[in-house]
Amino acid sequence: MKRTGAEIILDSLVAHGVHTVFGYPGGACLPLYDALYHYQDRINHILVRHEQGAAFAADGYARASGDVGVCIATSGPGVTNLVTGIAGAHMDSVPVVALTGQVPRNLLGTDGFQETDATGVMLPITKHNWLVMNAEELPRVMEEAFYIANTGRKGPVQVDVPKDVYLEEVEFDDFPPPNIPGYNPDEGMQPDPTLVRAAAEVIHGSEKPIILAGHGIHYSNAYDELLAFAEKANIPVITTLHGVSSFPESHELSFGMVGMHGNLYANWAVDRADLLISLGMRFDDRVTGRLEDFATEARIIHVDIDPAEIGKNVTTDVGIVADLKPTIRALIDEIDQLDHTPWVKQICQWREEHPSLAIRETEIVLPQWVIRQIYHITNGEAVVVTDVGQAQMWAAQHFWYDRRNTFFSSGGLGAMGYAFPAAIGVKYARPNEQVWSIIGDGGFQMTLQDLAVVKEHNVDIKIAIINNNHLGMIRQWQTLFYDSRFISARLENPDFVKLAEAYGLTGLRATSKKEVLKVLKEAASIPGPVVLDLVVDEVEKVYPMVPAGSSLAETIEGDEVEEARYA
Amino acid sequence: MRHVLIADVEDRPGVLNRIASLFRKRAYNIESLAVGHSHRPGISRMTIVVAEDHEEAIQVTKQLDKLIEVVSVTDVTEQRHVSREMALAKIAAPEMKRTEILQLANVYRAQVVDVSPGSIILEITGDEDKIDSFVEIIRPYGILELSRTGEVAMVRGRAMPTPAMVAEEGPAA
Ligand SMILES: Cc1ncc(C[n+]2csc(CCOP(=O)(O)OP(=O)(O)O)c2C)c(N)n1
Ligand SMILES: [Mg+2]
Numbered sequence: 001m002k003r004t005g006a007e008i009i010l011d012s013l014v015a016h017g018v019h020t021v022f023g024y025p026g027g028a029c030l031p032l033y034d035a036l037y038h039y040q041d042r043i044n045h046i047l048v049r050h051e052q053g054a055a056f057a058a059d060g061y062a063r064a065s066g067d068v069g070v071c072i073a074t075s076g077p078g079v080t081n082l083v084t085g086i087a088g089a090h091m092d093s094v095p096v097v098a099l100t101g102q103v104p105r106n107l108l109g110t111d112g113f114q115e116t117d118a119t120g121v122m123l124p125i126t127k128h129n130w131l132v133m134n135a136e137e138l139p140r141v142m143e144e145a146f147y148i149a150n151t152g153r154k155g156p157v158q159v160d161v162p163k164d165v166y167l168e169e170v171e172f173d174d175f176p177p178p179n180i181p182g183y184n185p186d187e188g189m190q191p192d193p194t195l196v197r198a199a200a201e202v203i204h205g206s207e208k209p210i211i212l213a214g215h216g217i218h219y220s221n222a223y224d225e226l227l228a229f230a231e232k233a234n235i236p237v238i239t240t241l242h243g244v245s246s247f248p249e250s251h252e253l254s255f256g257m258v259g260m261h262g263n264l265y266a267n268w269a270v271d272r273a274d275l276l277i278s279l280g281m282r283f284d285d286r287v288t289g290r291l292e293d294f295a296t297e298a299r300i301i302h303v304d305i306d307p308a309e310i311g312k313n314v315t316t317d318v319g320i321v322a323d324l325k326p327t328i329r330a331l332i333d334e335i336d337q338l339d340h341t342p343w344v345k346q347i348c349q350w351r352e353e354h355p356s357l358a359i360r361e362t363e364i365v366l367p368q369w370v371i372r373q374i375y376h377i378t379n380g381e382a383v384v385v386t387d388v389g390q391a392q393m394w395a396a397q398h399f400w401y402d403r404r405n406t407f408f409s410s411g412g413l414g415a416m417g418y419a420f421p422a423a424i425g426v427k428y429a430r431p432n433e434q435v436w437s438i439i440g441d442g443g444f445q446m447t448l449q450d451l452a453v454v455k456e457h458n459v460d461i462k463i464a465i466i467n468n469n470h471l472g473m474i475r476q477w478q479t480l481f482y483d484s485r486f487i488s489a490r491l492e493n494p495d496f497v498k499l500a501e502a503y504g505l506t507g508l509r510a511t512s513k514k515e516v517l518k519v520l521k522e523a524a525s526i527p528g529p530v531v532l533d534l535v536v537d538e539v540e541k542v543y544p545m546v547p548a549g550s551s552l553a554e555t556i557e558g559d560e561v562e563e564a565r566y567a
Numbered sequence: 568m569r570h571v572l573i574a575d576v577e578d579r580p581g582v583l584n585r586i587a588s589l590f591r592k593r594a595y596n597i598e599s600l601a602v603g604h605s606h607r608p609g610i611s612r613m614t615i616v617v618a619e620d621h622e623e624a625i626q627v628t629k630q631l632d633k634l635i636e637v638v639s640v641t642d643v644t645e646q647r648h649v650s651r652e653m654a655l656a657k658i659a660a661p662e663m664k665r666t667e668i669l670q671l672a673n674v675y676r677a678q679v680v681d682v683s684p685g686s687i688i689l690e691i692t693g694d695e696d697k698i699d700s701f702v703e704i705i706r707p708y709g710i711l712e713l714s715r716t717g718e719v720a721m722v723r724g725r726a727m728p729t730p731a732m733v734a735e736e737g738p739a740a
Contacts, residue, residue, distance in 0.1 A: 119581065124588050128635045131581075148635060181610075182577060182638040308629035311622070 003172040005135035005165045006035035009099065012142035013043055015175060018070050020044045020061065020428045022054040024081075026074020028114060029101025031166035046424070046457065049449035051078050053421035055085020056447070058096045060385060060425030062089075063408050066221070068150050069094070069425060074101045076114030079121065079160075084415050087125040089156040091412025092242065093215065095149040096156040098122070104164040105133065118160045127155030135168035139175045147178040152185030153306040154219060188305060191322035191330055199277075199301045199318045200334035206275035206299070208343045209235045212258065212287075215242035215411075216280015216304065216324050223404045225328035226279065227251075233338045236347055238266045240281045241411045245401035255347055256357070258552070259287040261393040263357065264544045265350035267552040273298045280304060280324050283313040284412070293551035303327050354557055356544050357397055365513055367391065367466050367536040371398040374436060374464060377520045382436045384408070385426055387419035387443035390472035393542045395438040417446030423461045424453060434462070434524070441467040441493050451503040454529040462523050464532045465496055468540070476541045500531035509533040569598065570624035571650060571720050572615045574631055574640040575605060582636045586613070589634065595619060595627050599652075599717030610638060614650070614719045643722050650720035653692045655680070656702065659709035660687045668708055675701045686711055694718075 003011070009032065013021065021043060025033045036045055048054045051073040058069030073082045079100045089096045100122075103112040119131045128148050130141050141159060149157045203209060217226055226246060230237050230253050237247045238258045247254055256263045258270050267289075270276065276298045281287065288294040291313065299317040302310055303324055310319035320327055359368045371394045374382065384399055386392040386409040401407050408426060410418035423437035444465050454461060475489040500507030506526060508519040516534055523530040543558040576582050583602065590597050598616040605612035617627055624642055631640045656677075660668050665687070672679065672689050675697070681688035691701050695718060702713065 120584070123581075123585060124592055180635060183635045306633070308626065308633055312626060 001172055002169050004031075004035065005132075005138050005161060005168050005170070006032045008135065008138040008170075008172055009142060009159075009161070009166075010035055010039045010043065012139070012146070012175060013070060014039070016068065016146050018043065018068065020046060021070040021072060022046045022048050022057040022061075022425065023072025023099075024048055024051045024054060024074070024078060025072075026076075026078045026101060026114070028075035028103055028163045029072060029078070029099070029161075029166070031163060032072065032099065032101065032161075035166070045072075046428070046453060048421065049452050050447065051081035052085050052417065053424075053447050053450045053453070055082045055089065055096065055098065056415075056418050056421035057425035057428075058098075059085060059089045059092075059094045059418075060408060060422030061429045062094050062096055062425075063218075064383070064405070064426040065429035067095075067429075068146055069096045070099065071096065072099045074114070075103055075118060076116045079116055079118040083121065083125065084413070084417075086122060086156050086158070088410050088413040088415045088418065090125045090127070092410070093154045093219070094156065095154040097145050097149055098126075098156060098158040100158060100160045101166070102131065102160045102162040105162045106164075108162065119158065122158045122160075125156070126158050129158035129160065131160045132165055133162070135165050135170040138165075139172060140178075143175045144178045144180060148180075148183065152183075152188070188307070188321050189323045189326065191303070191320050191327040193330070195318055195320045196327065196330045196334055199320065199331060202275060202299055202301060202318055203233060203277070203331075203335055203338075207340070208273050209233070209275040209277060209340065210269055210273040210298075211235050211237045212240065212270070212276055212278040212281055213237055213243040213246045214240045214279060214281025217243060217246035218405050220280065220305075220324035222279075222324040222328055223247075225325055225332065229328050229332050232332055233335055234340045234344070235277065235338070236269060236340075236344055238262075238270060240284070240287050241396055241409060243281060244396050245403065245405055245407040248402040249400045250402050253344070255351070257396055260289070260546045260548075261397065261542050261544065262546075262552075262555070263351070263397075264354045264555050264557050265347050265356065267544065267546065267555045268350055269347045270295055270298075271552045276300045278302045279328065282309045288313065288552070289546045289554070290549055290551040293553065295552075356557070359398070362537075363513075365511070365516055365534070365536045367468065367540055368394050368398045369513070370464075370466060370516055370534050370536060371395055371438065373516060373520055374438070375399045377517075377524050378434055378436065382406070382434045383426060383430060385419050385423040385435065385437045387437075387439040388414045388416045388473075389440045389443060390468070390476065390540075390542050391438055391440045391443075391466035394466070416440075416443040419443060420447050420463060421450050423463070424450060424459050427459050427461050435460070436462045436464055438464050438466065440472060441465055441469060441491055441496075442471045444496075445493075448499070451500065451505060451531070455504045458528050460528050462530050462532065464534060467493065467496070467533055467535045468538045469493060469535075470538055472540075473542070475539070479541070480545075480547070496531060496533040505529055505531055507531040507533065509535065511535045568618070568620055570617050570619060570627070570642055570644045571648070571718065572617065572624075572628060572631070572640055572642050573720055573722075574613045574615060575607075575610050575638045576613060576634075577636040577638060578604070578609050578611045579636055582611070585634050585636065586615075586631065589630055593626075593630065595623070599715075601717040601719045614717070616718050641722075643720055647723040648720050649723060650694055650718045651692055652695055652698050652716055652718045653690065654698050654702070654713065654715040655688055655690055656705060656710055656714075657686055657688050657712040658705055659685065659711055661685060664708060668705070671704060675704075677701065
């Protein structure tokens with residue numbers, strides 16, 4: 001059968017069950033859009049208002065669905081606008097396929113109009129990418145693209161296609177099964193039984209073990225296993241930022257988040273542990289604090305699907321390269337029913353003495369309090385998408401995540417502007433859930449143009465701007481580490497309610513606690529997008545905090561108790 | 568310490584770029600990189616020499632292995648292997664010095680590949696030490712140009728298993 005390059009690409013999307021894509025047209029990919037015209041019954045194209053939003057939305061879609069997210073951009077400026085979103089997906093191992101247009105083959109390398117070395121630009125921030133020089137290659141490349149993106153350690157891929165290759169007609173029958181000699185993700189799925197036994201032995205010899213749960217739990221869908229393992233071994237569970245919502249936070253073995261803004265008791269527990277069982281996490285510097293002083297008394301069992309993560313930042317005692325789900329299952333079988341009551345009690349005592357998540361009683365609106373109210377008003381059932389900065393950390397700390405995979409954040413890259421477009425993607429993946437985008441006044445202004453998108457498609461997400469009239473996290477660092485020499489931290493903001501209204505949306509403002517409760521309820525009851533301008537205290541800081549370059553043991557509890565030490 | 572890595576990679580445009588990008592991004596110290604066709608069609612073999620300690624060399628190997636187009640990569644430093652490098656050296660050789668230079672070349676089994684008025688080109692093959700020492704010996708005569716290939720290496724004895732061979736033979740016991 002004769003098919004054009006563009007048709008082969010779209011057939012591939014359909015074959016992989018892709019029904020929503022996010023993109024922005026331009027000269028070099030107009031042939032793809034022209035073909036899309038005939039696929040509108042099968043593929044819903046969401047026209048974002050900036051390509052960065054397309055990449056973020058595809059990322060959100062992928063994280064929330066477990067499928068691959070797809071974004072489309074044209075050559076030159078289209079591709080370069082994708083970069084931040086793709087770099088974020090790369091850091092956080094999110095499966096995204098970026099389809100990018102390129103100048104026609106005869107113009108390649110001539111500095112043609114809107115020519116950018118797109119595969120060159122994307123090379124270090126994709127798991128793999130292709131410049132497709134013949135339509136005949138497209139069936140293979142598309143098959144490989146989806147396969148590579150969504151297997152092993154997942155990640156974004158890019159398929160760069162010159163304009164005339166979209167138009168080229170070739171004989172096409174079927175998509176060949178992927179056959180890549182240098183890529184065998186199936187090989188690394190099952191754990192080595194010897195190593196599992198070795199790990200069990202180490203666990204049996206430990207008195208103060210901690211489970212560190214990361215992003216991998218979500219990707220491996222290992223929630224049941226994590227829960228059963230923690231319960232059988234009676235081991236406290238502490239998560240990374242990406243591990244949030246991998247383990248029910250109301251569980252008696254849950255002690256929340258570790259790291260730069262982790263709970264004091266969680267940081268102390270990791271610092272004092274004699275064993276870390278690290279599941280699908282990568283010892284990022286935001287997790288470990290000063291590396292030389294990280295968990296100095298602990299042996300480390302590290303399970304990860306990526307061999308290169310084992311031993312990269314910390315030295316491991318038992319490193320297992322495998323999928324988490326079968327590995328944790330094997331561990332459950334291998335270990336005895338254990339009891340670590342004294343250790344669990346010790347951490348509980350630290351928590352009682354230093355309740356990191358207590359919110360002060362105040363007249364003014366504290367941002368933490370706002371997050372807590374969002375939790376209450378949604379009965380804890382919201383899916384939360386955060387931006388980057390103080391609001392991100394408060395959203396991670398003060399909303400309690402009992403439901404699986406309900407917290408999404410730009411963790412590795414820390415890209416402001418993520419939360420709003422990503423929430424659009426999350427909503428398309430989970431249309432029946434309440435999606436709340438929790439975002440700073442600064443971050444919102446990085447990608448707010450997609451208000452047009454939520455209006456156009458009536459995308460029912462709540463955009464909760466935690467408005468402190470500042471780049472709050474910048475202000476916090478300037479306060480703590482630059483003697484309060486504030487520069488470029490204050491924001492002269494627009495009227496967010498009017499802005500919402502200009503886009504034809506409902507905007508609600510609250511400046512007191514009473515109003516916050518009122519507008520949150522109102523927003524939750526409106527079936528459709530709402531912009532919430534929640535005006536909060538301008539100077540509140542995120543605590544606890546491990547100053548950059550300090551160790552977890554040096555976690556600062558708050559302004560009053562900078563010298564907090566072990567009980 | 569020096570580590571010698573042998574990588575079999577798919578012969579596709581951009582592979583070298585990916586490898587170079589990896590070394591640049593992670594700031595690995597690369598001493599030499601030699602690449603050419605292997606015995607298998609579509610597969611090139613690279614010999615990469617890195618100046619890194621043991622832990623780093625493991626990371627380099629793992630990161631290389633992650634690249635989709637890298638079919639296999641082995642650190643052969645600790646294995647019995649042979650390694651060779653070739654150099655072309657253009658040496659200032661006025662009539663009166665020529666015999667002397669040719670005698671030295673003979674000692675190192677270097678070949679004369681070009682004789683021109685005032686200069687000659689010598690070709691020498693050997694391990695890195697031999698080439699280094701030859702270059703130092705010849706330097707006083709005036710090296711006009713020097714071109715070294717970087718090391719190529721091969722494990723002694725039985726062929727290194729490639730993924731395809733492992734599949735044919737079944738997993739090693
Ligand atoms: C694209 C981008 N630019 C700059 C930064 C650095 N940065 C981190 S947090 C922050 C302030 C964020 O301000 P806002 O969105 O208002 O959130 P807040 O901290 O006030 O809650 C900045 C500028 C970043 N993370 N991303
Ligand atoms: Mg702010």
